[in-house]
Amino acid sequence: MTEAVLGIIGGSGLYDLPGFEESEWVSIKSPWGMPSDDVRIGELNHRKVVFLPRHGRGHVFAPSDINYRANIDVMKRAGVTDLVSISACGSLKEAYAPGSFVLVDQFIDRTFARQKSFFGRGCVAHVSLAHPVSPALVDMVEQAAKLEALDYVRGGTYLAMEGPQFSSLAESELYRTWGCDVIGMTNMPEAKLAREAEICYSTVAMVTDYDCWHPDHGSVDIQDIIAVLKRNTEKAQRLVSRLASILPKDHVACPIGSDRALDFAIMTASDKRDPDLLARLDAVAGRVL
Ligand SMILES: CSC[C@H]1O[C@H](OP(=O)(O)O)[C@H](O)[C@@H]1O
Numbered sequence: 684m685t686e687a688v689l690g691i692i693g694g695s696g697l698y699d700l701p702g703f704e705e706s707e708w709v710s711i712k713s714p715w716g717m718p719s720d721d722v723r724i725g726e727l728n729h730r731k732v733v734f735l736p737r738h739g740r741g742h743v744f745a746p747s748d749i750n751y752r753a754n755i756d757v758m759k760r761a762g763v764t765d766l767v768s769i770s771a772c773g774s775l776k777e778a779y780a781p782g783s784f785v786l787v788d789q790f791i792d793r794t795f796a797r798q799k800s801f802f803g804r805g806c807v808a809h810v811s812l813a814h815p816v817s818p819a820l821v822d823m824v825e826q827a828a829k830l831e832a833l834d835y836v837r838g839g840t841y842l843a844m845e846g847p848q849f850s851s852l853a854e855s856e857l858y859r860t861w862g863c864d865v866i867g868m869t870n871m872p873e874a875k876l877a878r879e880a881e882i883c884y885s886t887v888a889m890v891t892d893y894d895c896w897h898p899d900h901g902s903v904d905i906q907d908i909i910a911v912l913k914r915n916t917e918k919a920q921r922l923v924s925r926l927a928s929i930l931p932k933d934h935v936a937c938p939i940g941s942d943r944a945l946d947f948a949i950m951t952a953s954d955k956r957d958p959d960l961l962a963r964l965d966a967v968a969g970r971v972l
């Protein structure tokens with residue numbers, strides 16, 4: 684049995700989590716460079732919780748500057764088994780109004796200027812990403828959302844764009860024709876890296892705006908986003924606290940194998956592996972190396 688440890692990556696507007704019984708900010712070193720910030724480790728409703736503000740406290744890092752590999756690596760080093768991303772996003776569907784939450788289950792990755800894998804020359808691996816979120820974890824997030832009476836929908840596709848500028852109208856319309864539900868700048872490559880690190884992942888997308896496609900709403904601007912974020916932050920904090928209270932003490936094995944993603948993923952022959960890369964993979968892939 685593995686103890687369940689809940690990781691929370693807080694996005695725009697979510698730079699801290701209240702309600703810890705006891706906690707401290709801890710600096711965790713990573714061979715992948717500097718994470719966005721220290722992590723706050725403590726107990727929330729009798730569960731170990733590790734919190735990391737994705738953009739750093741004070742919102743220091745733009746989406747393209749975030750060291751996603753270091754962030755996931757420090758979560759792994761802190762023992763996180765189940766990771767929930769809380770993210771601001773634009774809505775690409777009429778039905779998803781600002782203030783609502785979408786429990787995303789698919790992603791389209793249009794980012795292009797980020798490190799997307801822990802693996803590479805000297806240790807090549809290919810994990811499945813057909814189902815990027817872990818359904819047992821989403822079940823618990825959904826249960827928490829219900830208990831907190833939040834306005835949410837389960838299922839939806841998140842378009843990850845590079846940013847930092849928002850989309851043009853033509854791009855926004857294109858993503859709508861692709862059937863995407865929400866748009867943001869951060870959940871890729873985060874979800875890919877969580878899978879490589881065998882951490883169950885789930886995204887709570889907090890809708891802050893209608894991007895720029897909606898004829899009855901002006902194009903997204905940061906003032907509107909901040910106004911909605913202020914209202915959403917308290918809801919997100921309640922959701923996390925409730926989630927901690929219903930999370931079983933032992934990690935629930937992922938029905939789609941997210942927590943065993945590396946079982947058959949590594950291609951490089953043992954005698955051809957690069958020792959330097961293997962050393963950096965100690966936390967992420969130590970189970971199989
Ligand atoms: C503040 S608007 C744009 C910014 O907000 C989202 O960040 P996060 O996913 O960390 O909440 C979006 O992806 C952009 O980075």
Ligand SMILES: Nc1ncnc2[nH]cnc12
Nearest residue numbers: 771772773866867868894
């Ligand atoms: N419309 C939008 N596009 C990209 N990222 C966002 N984050 C919040 N709103 C967004």
